[in-house]
Amino acid sequence: MSVEFDFLTPTDKPALLGLTTPELQDTAKTALDQLGYKVHTAINHGEFLHKFAQVPYQVVILEEMFSATVLEENESLLTIQRMPMSMRRHAVFILFGFSLATFNPLQAFQQGVHAVVNPSEMFLLIQLIQKAVGDNDLFLHTFRESQKQLG
Numbered sequence: 001m002s003v004e005f006d007f008l009t010p011t012d013k014p015a016l017l018g019l020t021t022p023e024l025q026d027t028a029k030t031a032l033d034q035l036g037y038k039v040h041t042a043i044n045h046g047e048f049l050h051k052f053a054q055v056p057y058q059v060v061i062l063e064e065m066f067s068a069t070v071l072e073e074n075e076s077l078l079t080i081q082r083m084p085m086s087m088r089r090h091a092v093f094i095l096f097g098f099s100l101a102t103f104n105p106l107q108a109f110q111q112g113v114h115a116v117v118n119p120s121e122m123f124l125l126i127q128l129i130q131k132a133v134g135d136n137d138l139f140l141h142t143f144r145e146s147q148k149q150l151g
Helices: 022-036 044-055 076-082 105-111 117-151
Strands: 014-018 038-041 059-063 090-095 114-115
Touching: 014 022, 014 044, 014 105, 022 038, 022 059, 038 114, 044 076, 059 076, 059 117, 090 117, 114 117
Parallel strands: 014 038, 014 059, 059 090, 090 114
Antiparallel strands: none
8 A cells, every 4th residue: 555645835725525426526626726725535434534634624525425325324424514613614615416506505504514516516616616715714704813813
């Protein structure tokens, strides 16, 4: 087994993909590359959870059926949903799924993510990522400023 090292600098914007569908993975990687993110991919739940624990990812894109045949088997999504906010606050979580309506805030809330995207609207992905990140930054601005002053 070979170990792959990927060094991150303080100016890197790391993103993590947990996508089973190759077309979705290619589109998401291209969009994130264009937005200046350093993209890491995971091929299964163990790799996804290991990578997420190692790096403070700014954007995490996960597929509803990532490495699963039914939603209840998506260990990565279930783990994120149960994770304390202090461990997940640094990342914007975007969930892809054919059962989801793009940017439906109620569905995002139900799934414990920041935004949901229907793969039929992948052509809008760059704008959708920018909106989700911008909304999250605006929402957490005061919290982050307070944290800096206390730290």
